[in-house]
Amino acid sequence: xxxxxxxxxxxxxxxxxxxxxxxxxxxxxxxxxxxxxxxxxxxxxxxxxxxxxxxxxxxxxxxxxxxxxxxxxxxxxxxxxxxxxxxxxxxxxxxxxxxxxxxxxxxxxxxxxxxxxxxxxxxxxxxxxxxxxxxxxxxxxxxxxxxxxxxxxxxxxxxxxxxxxxxxxxxxxxxxxxxxxxxxxxxxxxxxxxxxxxxxxxxxxxxxxxxxxxxxxxxxxxxxxxxxxxxxxxxxxxxxxxxxxxxxxxxxxxxxxxxxxxxxxxxxxxxxxxxxxxxxxxxxxxxxxxxxxxxxxxxxxxxxxxxxxxxxxxxxxxxxxxxxxxxxxxxxxxxxxxxxxxxxxxxxxxxxxxxxxxxxxx
Ligand SMILES: CSC[C@@H](O)[C@@H](O)C(=O)COP(=O)(O)O
Numbered sequence: 340x341x342x343x344x345x346x347x348x349x350x351x352x353x354x355x356x357x358x359x360x361x362x363x364x365x366x367x368x369x370x371x372x373x374x375x376x377x378x379x380x381x382x383x384x385x386x387x388x389x390x391x392x393x394x395x396x397x398x399x400x401x402x403x404x405x406x407x408x409x410x411x412x413x414x415x416x417x418x419x420x421x422x423x424x425x426x427x428x429x430x431x432x433x434x435x436x437x438x439x440x441x442x443x444x445x446x447x448x449x450x451x452x453x454x455x456x457x458x459x460x461x462x463x464x465x466x467x468x469x470x471x472x473x474x475x476x477x478x479x480x481x482x483x484x485x486x487x488x489x490x491x492x493x494x495x496x497x498x499x500x501x502x503x504x505x506x507x508x509x510x511x512x513x514x515x516x517x518x519x520x521x522x523x524x525x526x527x528x529x530x531x532x533x534x535x536x537x538x539x540x541x542x543x544x545x546x547x548x549x550x551x552x553x554x555x556x557x558x559x560x561x562x563x564x565x566x567x568x569x570x571x572x573x574x575x576x577x578x579x580x581x582x583x584x585x586x587x588x589x590x591x592x593x594x595x596x597x598x599x600x601x602x603x604x605x606x607x608x609x610x611x612x613x614x615x616x617x618x619x620x621x622x623x624x625x626x627x628x629x630x631x632x633x634x635x636x637x638x639x640x641x642x643x644x645x646x647x648x649x650x651x652x653x654x655x656x657x658x659x660x661x662x663x664x665x666x667x668x669x670x671x672x673x674x675x676x677x678x679x680x681x682x683x684x685x686x687x688x689x690x691x692x693x694x695x696x697x698x699x700x701x
Contacts, residue, residue: 341558342557343515343520344357344389344517344519345384345389345393346366347396349403350404352369353367353369354393355384355516357384358381360554361553361557371400371401374397375397376394376426378393379428382548386516387591387626388478388517388624389519391431391434391437392471392518394424395424395434395441395467399468402416407456417441421438421442424438428641429641430641432592433627435629436626437626441463444466448463474624475520478520479521481624484680484681485530485680485685488680489531492585505537506540507527507587508541508587509524509540509543509587510542510545511589511601511604512550512558517589523589523590529562532564537564538565539565539581540565540567541566541568541577541583543571543573543574543608544568545571545604547643547647547648550602551568552568556568571604578614585619586609586612587620587680588605588621589602589623589627590622591668593691595691596691597673598635598638599635599673599679600638600670600671601621605669606670609672613675620676620679620680620685621678623679625682628679641667641668642664642667644665648663674688676688681695683695
């Protein structure tokens, strides 16, 4: 069974504390929005889809025991708390998109005279709970589309009818821990494995928070995938030496032109991949795509505390007194991206806006 980062039953939410992994596996109760904001901000839960799901479910557990005088007061509470949750981390767009969708629902229900306040609360709880199942289904579809695209490309390059098993590289953590389950980029790896087509997966350490070394490596060992950890500084050497067929990473926000914000270090991997003629794929659900911004220049990049760079756990590794710059994400230009793998298919960055707009219309 794959790892479970989020445990939810109506009225109760727990998250696997990712600050303690891989040394300790401990679930933390999330009793409401205040706890939800804190576990997201402190990165006890992280990964764009998981942030949105935990944020919304923290609101669900908070309102579950409450009684509301009117639909208007319920709607007001939802709006204020959703906006608060969006402020916990700025770069990933998933929480903002979820908040916008839930607010549209709340507004519609407020106006609907056939719905009373109890039914409105019920419908809101149902909508937040549906996110868990949908995320896993979306990730499975991403996995299937991504594995197919990579294998087809390898086969075409070799002029062969079918590809043999492939080696892939991934960055950060995009697996069960970063989602409701299965994973996005790691879902592609999982699908390659299910097809018997995964020769090897390489994961980067992902300094400074070490999502690769701590979390992805943990998932890969748990799944018994053939896997090797490399340092972030080894990617060029790896692509030169190890016949890697594709790079596949996740996304925190994809702009309308395909520019993609993802974990710091992603951009330089894309540059190196282009140099070595290795295809570079971004795997992300539609809930990570922000058509409201034309390009990556509009993405706010979160800057994290110096301590994440200067210390590993309690141990100081950097010279005291040195200045630090710690952006948590960077933006990979669309021109370096081979394809954006979504649950609805794989798109070239230049096709993304039109294709997604059409999909959303239907
Ligand atoms: C499916 S997770 C996609 C991204 O959120 C992931 O690649 C990433 O950058 C996570 O950053 P984090 O700072 O750990 O939340």
